[in-house]
Amino acid sequence: MSGPTPRVRPGLVSDALALRAIRLEALADTPDAFGETYEECAGWTDEQWALKARAWNFYLAEIDGRVVGMARGESHDGRPDTRWLFAMYVAPEARGGETARLLVDMVSAWAASQGVDALYLYVATAVPRAHAFYAKVGFVETGPTLTMHRDESLVCQEMRRDLTDFIFHVHRVEPAILYELRRRVLRGDNPLADVTNPGDNLETSLHYGGFIGERAVVSASFYEVPAPFAPDAPAYQLRYMATDYDVQGQGLGSRLLAQVLDDLRRRGATRVWANARTSAIDFYIATGWSVLENSLFVSAETEIDHVVIHYDLDRKPTPH
Ligand SMILES: CC(C)(COP(=O)(O)OP(=O)(O)OC[C@H]1O[C@@H](n2cnc3c(N)ncnc32)[C@H](O)[C@@H]1OP(=O)(O)O)[C@@H](O)C(=O)NCCC(=O)NCCS
Structure with a gap:
C-alpha cells in the first residue's frame, strides 16, 4: 500500500470518543479476534469511555488526522511481571501498509521502557491474517493456548516478541x-x-x-x-x-x-x-x-x- 504515512501516538484522555469509534469498529469488523463483544461495549456511556481512556495505556494510528488503528499495551492480571499487546486493530483501508507494524513497535517500546525483555499476545486461530502479521514482525508461538470465556470454540495462541531491539x-x-x-x-x-x-x-x-x-x-x-x-x-x-x-x-x-x-x-x-x-x-x-x-x-x-x-x-x- 502506498499513500500518506501513518502516524502513531499515545492515546490521551481527550481521545475517549475516538477510542470508542475505533474500538467499536474493530469489534464489529472482526468479532472473533477479541474477548469483548460489540454488544457489550456499544452500551457503554461517554463517562465509561472517558474512564477507559484514562485507565488504558492505548495508542492510536492516524492517517491525515483520521484514526485508522489502535492497540493497547498492558500488564496481565495473572502474570504481573509480563507486558501484553491487546486490542490490536487496523482499519481495512490501512491494512497491508506500515500502520500495524508502527503500532506494535510503539507498544514494544513502551514494554521495553517498563524493564521487560518480551511482549506477549493472544491471537485467535480464527484470524489467520493477524497470526501471519505477528509472525512477520517477529512474534513466535510459545506453546500455551486458551479459549475465550464467551465462546469455547475460539482458541487463542500465545505469542512472544523479543524486545532486544527496543x-x-x-x-x-x-x-x-x-x-x-x-x-x-x-x-x-x-x-x-x-x-x-x-x-x-x-x-x-x-x-x-x-x-x-x-x-x-x-x-x-x-x-x-x-x-x-x-x-x-x-x-x-x-x-x-x-x-x-x-x-x-x-x-x-x-x-x-x-x-x-x-x-x-x-x-x-x-x-x-x-x-x-x-x-x-x-x-x-x-x-x-x-x-x-x-x-x-x-x-x-x-x-x-x-x-x-x-x-x-x-x-x-x-x-x-
Ligand atoms: C491484524 C492486523 C492488525 C494486521 O495488520 P495488517 O496491516 O493487515 O498486516 P499486514 O498486511 O502487514 O500483514 C498481514 C499478513 O497476512 C497475510 N494474509 C492476508 N490474509 C491472510 C489470510 N487469510 N491468512 C493468512 N495470511 C493472510 C498478508 O499477506 C500479510 O503477509 P505478507 O505481508 O507477508 O503478504 C489487521 O489485519 C487487523 O486489524 N485485522 C482485524 C483485527 C484483528 O484480527 N486483530 C488481531 C487481534 S489479536
Whole structure:
C-alpha cells in the first residue's frame, strides 16, 4: 500500500470518543479476534469511555488526522511481571501498509521502557491474517493456548516478541559513533557542519551513547575542562547532549545522564558544567542541574542563546 504515512501516538484522555469509534469498529469488523463483544461495549456511556481512556495505556494510528488503528499495551492480571499487546486493530483501508507494524513497535517500546525483555499476545486461530502479521514482525508461538470465556470454540495462541531491539542501554563509545546524531539534532542536519571537537580523542574525554537496539539515539560527550566559576574543582564539561527527534520526551536523555553522572562521580569529579541552549533549560532543571546567575550569552558557533549550567556531584545523589 502506498499513500500518506501513518502516524502513531499515545492515546490521551481527550481521545475517549475516538477510542470508542475505533474500538467499536474493530469489534464489529472482526468479532472473533477479541474477548469483548460489540454488544457489550456499544452500551457503554461517554463517562465509561472517558474512564477507559484514562485507565488504558492505548495508542492510536492516524492517517491525515483520521484514526485508522489502535492497540493497547498492558500488564496481565495473572502474570504481573509480563507486558501484553491487546486490542490490536487496523482499519481495512490501512491494512497491508506500515500502520500495524508502527503500532506494535510503539507498544514494544513502551514494554521495553517498563524493564521487560518480551511482549506477549493472544491471537485467535480464527484470524489467520493477524497470526501471519505477528509472525512477520517477529512474534513466535510459545506453546500455551486458551479459549475465550464467551465462546469455547475460539482458541487463542500465545505469542512472544523479543524486545532486544527496543531496550534502551547506555555505554561508552568512540566519538565518531555520535557524529551523525550531533549533526542531525544540533546542527540542523547541515552536511557541511563540523561536528568534531578538538578534544574528542583526548584520553581524558568520555563519550556516551544511549542506544535502542543498535541505533544511537542519545549522545553526550564530557571533556575534562574546569568550570569557569570553580576553576580548582575536578570537573567535566558536557557538550553535544542530544536526543534524536522521534524519541524525545520519553525520558531517555535523563536516563543517560543519571547513569553517566554516577560514572563521573566514581571517577572523582565533583562538578559537571555545560553551556546549555536556553531552549533546553527545563530538561536540565528537571534532572537536577542549576543555572548560573547572569550567565546568558550568544554562542559564536551556533548564534543560539545559552546559559551556563552546573551539576554538583558531591552535593546530592543523582536523581533516578
Ligand atoms: C491484524 C492486523 C492488525 C494486521 O495488520 P495488517 O496491516 O493487515 O498486516 P499486514 O498486511 O502487514 O500483514 C498481514 C499478513 O497476512 C497475510 N494474509 C492476508 N490474509 C491472510 C489470510 N487469510 N491468512 C493468512 N495470511 C493472510 C498478508 O499477506 C500479510 O503477509 P505478507 O505481508 O507477508 O503478504 C489487521 O489485519 C487487523 O486489524 N485485522 C482485524 C483485527 C484483528 O484480527 N486483530 C488481531 C487481534 S489479536
